[in-house]
Amino acid sequence: MNTKPPGGWPEDLRYITRNIYSxxxxxxxxxxxxxxxxxQPQPPAQKPSKLVKIRQINDxxxxxxxxxxxxxxxxxxxxxxxxxxxxxxxxxxESDPSSDYDLKLDKETGVGVDAQRxxxxxxxxxxxxxxxxxxxxxxxNRIVGGELRMAIFVAENPIPKGTELCINYGKxxxxxxxx
Numbered sequence: 001m002n003t004k005p006p007g008g009w010p011e012d013l014r015y016i017t018r019n020i021y022s023x024x025x026x027x028x029x030x031x032x033x034x035x036x037x038x039x040q041p042q043p044p045a046q047k048p049s050k051l052v053k054i055r056q057i058n059d060x061x062x063x064x065x066x067x068x069x070x071x072x073x074x075x076x077x078x079x080x081x082x083x084x085x086x087x088x089x090x091x092x093x094e095s096d097p098s099s100d101y102d103l104k105l106d107k108e109t110g111v112g113v114d115a116q117r118x119x120x121x122x123x124x125x126x127x128x129x130x131x132x133x134x135x136x137x138x139x140x141n142r143i144v145g146g147e148l149r150m151a152i153f154v155a156e157n158p159i160p161k162g163t164e165l166c167i168n169y170g171k172x173x174x175x176x177x178x179x
Contacts, residue, residue, distance in 0.1 A: 003047060006121055008054030008068065014118035017045035019149070022090035025111070029091055032109045033148040043145035046120060049083040051076060052165065054124050063130040069164050070124040076159040082137065085122040085150040087115035103139065103150050113150055122152050128166035135168045 005015035021030075021039055030037045053073045057064045076082065085103060092110035095102060101123050102114040115123035128135040136159050142151045152167065159165065 006048040006054060016086055016118050016120065017047065018042060019086050019089045019113065022088065022094055024091055024094050025089065029109050029111050032106050033089065033111055034143065034146040043147040046084050046086060049121055051082050052121050054121055064126045068124045069126050070121055072159045072161050072163050072165060075161050076154045078154050078156050078158060080154045081142065082152045082154065083120055083122045084144065085113060085115060085120065085139065085152060087113045087119045088117065089113050105148060105150055125152060125165050125167050127169040131164060131166050135166050136163070137165045137167050139167060
């Protein structure tokens with residue numbers, strides 16, 4: 001499926017509609033994330049989300065000034081699924097320590113999903129620190145066509161149109177950058 005990337009998508013990144021799987025994943029790891037080792041049939045493709053827009057951060061006081069952010073394209077209701085976080089699904093033994101876009105997909109087996117080189121709009125979500133008092137969205141797992149995926153959902157309050165979506169990257173993310 002050759003889908004046109006959403007507006008604001010960086011030219012140097014590949015936009016994907018399905019996860020890309022490492023050749024280093026073993027049968028047990030594939031099984032744990034609900035994917036056939038031969039990746040057949042493929043889980044459903046994800047189209048660009050109509051719920052969000054990518055925008056460059058122009059406010060010099062914003063912690064991500066000069067980078068991209070993810071914004072509500074419409075009013076978003078609590079607990080709404082916004083978009084899946086797609087990328088390179090890999091075992092821990094293949095993690096890239098320099099990536100700021102690698103999330104644990106399944107902690108038990110150590111499978112992660114890394115959106116550093118390619119992904120969806122979800123990779124544009126910024127941490128809430130320095131932007132707002134608390135996150136307005138959160139990561140959670142969901143099953144799509146039998147496949148375990150990481151996704152972004154609206155937290156407990158509605159998000160007005162035009163508001164930046166901000167998540168909690170977690171203490172581990174920040175501790176790794178201050179050591």
